[in-house]
Amino acid sequence: MVDIATRVHNHKWKIDPIVRSLIDTDFYKLLMCQSIFRNHPDTQVTFSLINRTKSVRLAELVDEGELREQLDYARSLRLARGESTWLRGNTFYGKRQMFRSDFMEWFEGFQLPPYHLEKRDGQYELTFEGKWHEVMLWEIPALAILMELRGRAVLDRMGKFELQVLYARAMTRVWEKIEALRELPDLKIADFGTRRRHSFLWQDWCVQAMLEGLGDSAKGGAFTGTSNCLIAMRRDIEAVGTNAHELPMVYAALSETDETLRRAPYKVLADWHEEHEGNLRIILPDTYGTKGFLELAPDWLAGWTGIRIDSGDPASGAEDAIAWWRARGEDPRDKLVIFSDGLTVDKIRELHAQFSGRVKVSFGWGTLLTNDFRKLVPDDGLAPFSLVCKAISANGRPTVKLSDNPEKAMGPEAEIARYKRVFGVGDQQAFDVVV
Amino acid sequence: MVDIATRVHNHKWKIDPIVRSLIDTDFYKLLMCQSIFRNHPDTQVTFSLINRTKSVRLAELVDEGELREQLDYARSLRLARGESTWLRGNTFYGKRQMFRSDFMEWFEGFQLPPYHLEKRDGQYELTFEGKWHEVMLWEIPALAILMELRGRAVLDRMGKFELQVLYARAMTRVWEKIEALRELPDLKIADFGTRRRHSFLWQDWCVQAMLEGLGDSAKGGAFTGTSNCLIAMRRDIEAVGTNAHELPMVYAALSETDETLRRAPYKVLADWHEEHEGNLRIILPDTYGTKGFLELAPDWLAGWTGIRIDSGDPASGAEDAIAWWRARGEDPRDKLVIFSDGLTVDKIRELHAQFSGRVKVSFGWGTLLTNDFRKLVPDDGLAPFSLVCKAISANGRPTVKLSDNPEKAMGPEAEIARYKRVFGVGDQQAFDVVV
Numbered sequence: 001m002v003d004i005a006t007r008v009h010n011h012k013w014k015i016d017p018i019v020r021s022l023i024d025t026d027f028y029k030l031l032m033c034q035s036i037f038r039n040h041p042d043t044q045v046t047f048s049l050i051n052r053t054k055s056v057r058l059a060e061l062v063d064e065g066e067l068r069e070q071l072d073y074a075r076s077l078r079l080a081r082g083e084s085t086w087l088r089g090n091t092f093y094g095k096r097q098m099f100r101s102d103f104m105e106w107f108e109g110f111q112l113p114p115y116h117l118e119k120r121d122g123q124y125e126l127t128f129e130g131k132w133h134e135v136m137l138w139e140i141p142a143l144a145i146l147m148e149l150r151g152r153a154v155l156d157r158m159g160k161f162e163l164q165v166l167y168a169r170a171m172t173r174v175w176e177k178i179e180a181l182r183e184l185p186d187l188k189i190a191d192f193g194t195r196r197r198h199s200f201l202w203q204d205w206c207v208q209a210m211l212e213g214l215g216d217s218a219k220g221g222a223f224t225g226t227s228n229c230l231i232a233m234r235r236d237i238e239a240v241g242t243n244a245h246e247l248p249m250v251y252a253a254l255s256e257t258d259e260t261l262r263r264a265p266y267k268v269l270a271d272w273h274e275e276h277e278g279n280l281r282i283i284l285p286d287t288y289g290t291k292g293f294l295e296l297a298p299d300w301l302a303g304w305t306g307i308r309i310d311s312g313d314p315a316s317g318a319e320d321a322i323a324w325w326r327a328r329g330e331d332p333r334d335k336l337v338i339f340s341d342g343l344t345v346d347k348i349r350e351l352h353a354q355f356s357g358r359v360k361v362s363f364g365w366g367t368l369l370t371n372d373f374r375k376l377v378p379d380d381g382l383a384p385f386s387l388v389c390k391a392i393s394a395n396g397r398p399t400v401k402l403s404d405n406p407e408k409a410m411g412p413e414a415e416i417a418r419y420k421r422v423f424g425v426g427d428q429q430a431f432d433v434v435v
Numbered sequence: 436m437v438d439i440a441t442r443v444h445n446h447k448w449k450i451d452p453i454v455r456s457l458i459d460t461d462f463y464k465l466l467m468c469q470s471i472f473r474n475h476p477d478t479q480v481t482f483s484l485i486n487r488t489k490s491v492r493l494a495e496l497v498d499e500g501e502l503r504e505q506l507d508y509a510r511s512l513r514l515a516r517g518e519s520t521w522l523r524g525n526t527f528y529g530k531r532q533m534f535r536s537d538f539m540e541w542f543e544g545f546q547l548p549p550y551h552l553e554k555r556d557g558q559y560e561l562t563f564e565g566k567w568h569e570v571m572l573w574e575i576p577a578l579a580i581l582m583e584l585r586g587r588a589v590l591d592r593m594g595k596f597e598l599q600v601l602y603a604r605a606m607t608r609v610w611e612k613i614e615a616l617r618e619l620p621d622l623k624i625a626d627f628g629t630r631r632r633h634s635f636l637w638q639d640w641c642v643q644a645m646l647e648g649l650g651d652s653a654k655g656g657a658f659t660g661t662s663n664c665l666i667a668m669r670r671d672i673e674a675v676g677t678n679a680h681e682l683p684m685v686y687a688a689l690s691e692t693d694e695t696l697r698r699a700p701y702k703v704l705a706d707w708h709e710e711h712e713g714n715l716r717i718i719l720p721d722t723y724g725t726k727g728f729l730e731l732a733p734d735w736l737a738g739w740t741g742i743r744i745d746s747g748d749p750a751s752g753a754e755d756a757i758a759w760w761r762a763r764g765e766d767p768r769d770k771l772v773i774f775s776d777g778l779t780v781d782k783i784r785e786l787h788a789q790f791s792g793r794v795k796v797s798f799g800w801g802t803l804l805t806n807d808f809r810k811l812v813p814d815d816g817l818a819p820f821s822l823v824c825k826a827i828s829a830n831g832r833p834t835v836k837l838s839d840n841p842e843k844a845m846g847p848e849a850e851i852a853r854y855k856r857v858f859g860v861g862d863q864q865a866f867d868v869v870v
Contacts, residue, residue, distance in 0.1 A: 161647040165610035168603035175600040212596040 018141075018148045018200065019074045022110070023083045023229035025140040026194050027092070028241030030229065031280070034103045035247075036133040039271055045250060047135045048392045049126040049142055050410070052433055053385035057122035062149040067124065068117065070145045075112045084108055086233045093279050112138055132394070136246060139389040143195040146387060147371065151198055154381040169376050170198075174206055174369070178213035180345045181222065184352050188217060189363040190240045191226040192340055193370030196384055196435055203370045207231050210369075224362065240364075242280050242308070243272060246391045248287040249401055253394040258422050266298055273300070282338060283307045286404045288423040290317055294324040302328035306336025306360070312404025312431065314339050314347070318355055332359045340364035342434055367435035384435045405431045453576075453583045453635065454509045457545070458518045458664035460575040461629050462527070463676030465664065466715070469538045470682075471568040474706055480567040480685060483827045484559060484577055485845070487868055488820035492557035497584040502559065503552065505580045510547045519543055521668045528675075528714050547573055567829070571681060574824040578630040581822060582806065586633055589816040604811055605633075609641055609804070613648035615780045616657065619787050623652060624798040625675045626661040627775055628805030631819055631870055638805045642666050645804075659797065675799075677715050677743070678707060681826045683722040684836055688829040693857050701733055708735070717773060718742045721839045723858040725752055729759040737763035741771025741795070747839025747866065749774050749782070753790055767794045775799035777869055802870035819870045840866045 023030075036043070051058055079087075084104065092098040099107075113134045118125045126142060128135040155163060181187055191210060197203040207226050215221020216237060225238030232239035248265040255261035265287060273281065281304040285293040290312065302325060309317040318339070322332045337359045339351055348363055355361045373382035390410060391399050400411030400419045406428045409416060419425070458465075471478070486493055514522075519539065527533040534542075548569050553560045561577060563570040590598060616622055626645060632638040642661050650656020651672060660673030667674035683700040690696040700722060708716065716739040720728040725747065737760060744752040753774070757767045772794045774786055783798055790796045808817035825845060826834050835846030835854045841863045844851060854860070 159647050161610070161644045165606055165644075168606035168610070171600055171603040172607055175596070175603070209596045209600075212594050 015069055015073060017073050018070050018145045019077070020200065021083060021230045022077045022079050022107075022112075022137070023087070023233065024144070024194075024200060024231075025137065025229060026192075026227040026241050027229050027232070027239040028227065028243055029137060029140060030087070030099070030107075031241070031276075032243055032247060033107075033133050033136060034099055035243075035271065035275060036136065037103050037106060038100075038275075040132055040250075043132040043250065043254070044130065044395050045132040045135055045391050046393045047128040047138055047142075047389055049124060049146065049387065049389050051123055051385070051387050052407075053387070054123075056150070056385045058146060058150060058387075059119040059122050059124050061153045062124070062146065063153075064117070064119065064124075067145070067149055070149065071115055071117070071126075071142070074141045074145065075114075078111060079108050083230075083233065087229075090233075090239075092239060095278075110134070110137070112141065115142075126389075127392075132250060132391075136391070139246075140195050142389050143387055144197060144200070147196050147384075148199045151373075151382055154377055158377070166373070166376055170202075170373055171205070171209075173372060174209055175213065177345050177369075177372075178209060181214060181348065184222075184349060186356065187214070187222040187348075187352060187363075188224050188361065189214065189222055189348070189365055190224040190238075191228065191231075191369055192241070192364035192366040194226075194228045195389075196367040196387060197370035198373060198382070203228060204231050204234070206370050207235060207237070211235065211237065227364070242276075242282040243268075243284060245284065245287045245310075245401055245403075247272075248284075249399040250391050250394040252288070252419070253391075253397045253399040258418075261419070261422050262296070265293060266296075266301070269301060269304075273304075279305055279336070281305045282336070284310060285321075286311045286317070288400075288402045288419055289425040289428075290320060290404050292424045294320060297324075299328060302330050306338060306362075308338040308340055308364070310341045310403075311408055312341075313429065314341060314351055315354055317404065318351070318359070322359060333357075334360075336360040336362055338362045338364055340366065342368075342431075344368055371435075386433045386435055402428075404428065405433065407431060407433045450504055450508060452508050453505050453580045454512070455635065456518060456665045457512050457514050457542075457547075457572070458522070458668065459579070459629075459635060459666075460572065460664060461627075461662040461676055462664050462667070462674040463662065463678055464572060464575060465522070465534070465542075466676070466711075467678055467682060468542075468568050468571060469534060470678075470706065470710060471571065472538050472541060473535075473710075475567055475685075478567040478685065478689065479565065479830050480570055480826050481828045482563040482570045482573055482577075482824055484561040484581065484822065484824050486558055486820070486822050487842075488822070489558075491585070491820045493581060493585060494554040494557050494559050496588045497559070497581065498588075499552070499554065499559075502580070502584055505584065506550055506552070506561075506577070509576045509580065510549070513546060514543050518665075518668065522664075525668075525674075527673075530713075545569070545572070547576065550577075561824075562827075567685060567826075571826070574681075575630050577824050578822055579632060579635070582631050582819075583634045586808075586817055589812055593812070601808070601811055605637075605808055606640070606644075608807060609644055610648065612780050612804075612807075613644060616649060616783065619657075619784060621791065622649070622657040622783075622787060622798075623659050623796065624649070624657055624783070624800055625659040625673075626663065626666075626804055627676070627799035627801040629661075629663045630824075631802040631822060632805035633808060633817070638663060639666050639669070641805050642670060642672070646670065646672065662799070677711075677717040678703075678719060680719065680722045680745075680836055680838075682707075683719075684834040685826050685829040687723070687854070688826075688832045688834040693853075696854070696857050697731070700728060701731075701736070704736060704739075708739075714740055714771070716740045717771065719745060720756075721746045721752070723835075723837045723854055724860040724863075725755060725839050727859045729755060732759075734763060737765050741773060741797075743773040743775055743799070745776045745838075746843055747776075748864065749776060749786060750789055752839065753786070753794070757794060768792075769795075771795040771797055773797045773799055775801065777803075777866075779803055806870075821868045821870055837863075839863065840868065842866060842868045 113130045116127045128138040210223045214223040217224040225240040227241045247268040251264040251268050255264050307321045318337050325332045367384045371384045400415045548565045551562045563573040645658045649658040652659040660675040662676045664674050682703040687699040690699050742756045753772050760767045802819045806819045835850045
């Protein structure tokens with residue numbers, strides 16, 4: 001067991017890498033990467049860091065030299081032999097050889113492409129331009145590096161024992177959450193907290209605590225795994241995750257006409273349908289509004305295993321999905337609903353109570369599992385904040401996201417208006433974006 | 436920084452010694468040992484373990500084999516060269532060569548004498564018979580071993596993360612106490628918690644936390660040191676403590692007549708007066724009742740530096756001392772009052788408020804600093820309890836202690852009655868003995 005406080009105290013090492021492996025990333029990035037590698041190998045995409053919490057002035061908190069050092073270190077990483085063996089030989093979602101040979105050969109030679117970094121208005125402009133399947137692998141390391149450097153800047157001012165007590169408090173908090181979750185019968189929950197984690201060691205601790213406290217779902221417990229491949233490999237648990245908004249966003253940006261734009265989200269899932277089955281067939285419906293997406297969805301999509309609710313009011317999202325399955329002649333009790341947005345223990349308890357028995361319920365717990373240091377330091381300097389790294393253009397065309405929460409919308413205004421018209425999105429209810 | 440939870444988790448090592456040095460003991464034991472070595476080298480004394488908390492059935496909780504193993508290990512210890520150098524070369528209470536050469540030569544050859552162990556009524560009868568200055572050195576190791584073995588028995592049933600969270604909670608608790616104490620202006624407080632500590636590593640952690648949180652009093656902080664010599668040596672802080680009840684108890688037991696009995700407590704201090712000065716001249720008045728002790732005290736005793744209040748109501752004890760100093764023409768503001776019984780943060784705050792400015796106030800914080808795991812495990816299995824190791828006879832005559840709390844009295848009934856008569860102790864108010 002690592003003494004995290006000691007390690008943090010020793011952060012004045014020449015470099016204590018934040019990202020220490022190319023598979024210290026979310027499993028779904030690799031799945032999507034493989035899909036893009038096959039279907040869109042020549043698409044040029046720009047990813048960009050976006051700090052939605054403007055009050056956190058990252059460029060004032062985080063030293064540019066340290067940031068470059070960490071980004072450069074990440075660029076030096078190559079897939080290790082054991083990691084490659086694990087990706088090639090492991091069973092994911094019950095399937096062997098999830099990653100095809102051509103993809104693995106490419107990945108074994110891969111290094112993260114160059115980045116572009118500038119300071120502007122107290123924030124960092126950090127962008128990655130290049131082939132989609134290459135730049136997209138920057139998303140998680142870039143986020144993890146910035147989140148952790150911001151944390152380190154705050155921790156640097158603390159004494160050895162203050163640090164140890166900080167971690168003692170944070171551990172106690174995580175454990176109390178786990179104790180509360182233990183009370184929920186037939187709970188299924190996974191760690192989705194890589195991108196905005198406090199640190200790698202901390203995420204690893206949280207995963208192990210979940211494993212001990214809730215039990216491995218492979219052995220009848222409630223903990224279904226982690227989205228983090230490195231931790232999944234090291235702790236010998238399931239790596240989980242399916243797909244994300246970047247697929248419909250880029251597919252949509254590449255559409256020439258309103259009609260192809262309207263069909264883009266379904267084209268994404270049609271491609272996915274060819275490649276994956278079972279629990280990997282999870283709909284992510286909210287990129288351009290869940291309601292319209294479900295109404296216009298082709299019938300074959302109702303046959304998919306489940307849905308992931310990632311914005312808006314989660315209960316209404318799930319009720320909409322249930323109504324939609326019923327309307328399409330599907331039994332919701334056979335369907336999986338994965339909640340993954342803004343989860344707290346109370347929210348999990350509430351959704352679990354509302355939906356258990358009506359659908360198969362599962363949770364992907366992110367930032368408030370792996371980065372809940374709220375109110376533990378003066379000025380709440382470790383509170384999580386809403387940092388994302390998104391595809392902002394594809395082949396020179398801007399991307400747009402609407403989501404079920406206007407606070408999470410992104411893209412040029414005129415394009416947002418066009419997308420709203422094309423996807424029939426009217427007024428939306430706003431929800432605070434904490435993380 | 437040691438990861439305590441990991442160490443505890445690994446306690447299945449062949450032997451993880453509880454007492455790992457002959458100076459892992461209270462400083463005052465060594466001071467008293469030297470005094471006895473000089474003044475009473477031939478006195479035969481029996482020390483005995485006494486568990487005042489009968490509900491904690493030690494012989495059912497602690498395996499006899501493990502107990503013998505730890506006691507035997509303690510018997511194998513010899514003073515290490517660095518320890519001897521430290522005792523010989525260090526400055527204690529501003530004085531060089533506190534320990535004389537003849538004593539040091541004897542101590543360098545010393546090993547703990549044999550013990551006698553039996554089970555009776557769910558408790559261990561553990562006694563040490565021999566020369567006073569030899570058997571008296573068993574007191575602290577015997578207590579520490581039994582306290583820690585009881586803790587280990589409870590911890591053995593816990594998982595790795597449960598353990599880590601247990602320590603996280605306990606650390607948070609200690610730190611919150613320190614944060615509260617930080618608010619008290621001109622506080623002076625030392626660690627007196629060796630004998631009933633949770634464990635050596637934990638005491639060491641608590642001392643370091645006090646040092647970081649309150650600051651070293653040598654540099655203007657509130658933390659004045661630790662009674663534990665090994666920790667004082669390793670952490671380079673003051674070793675503190677003066678004398679204890681065993682001196683008047685044995686001197687009293689050796690008295691042939693009521694008259695010599697009555698004078699015994701003053702004889703102790705007269706011997707001490709010859710050997711020590713300054714801050715080592717601290718009266719411990721309660722062995723046979725503080726009130727009578729002060730009334731009958733010789734005038735020279737009022738010239739001593741201070742008093743230690745170790746039983747009864749501490750505020751009345753201190754008020755009695757103040758009145759006594761005034762009556763003897765001393766200015767209480769020049770006097771030191773050390774509170775060392777049953778201290779909690781609230782009690783410290785209260786006594787500090789009542790006596791600051793009127794006398795020099797200081798605190799010797801014991802069990803609730805180094806062993807506050809109350810309510811942190813099921814059935815409160817780690818709650819501290821009242822275990823002592825006392826001289827029960829000297830040259831075949833029973834010892835008696837009355838104290839300012841009848842709950843702490845000990846000795847044969849007839850002898851207690853005699854002592855009460857000789858020392859003029861009437862009805863006493865009883866106080867719960869937590870530790």
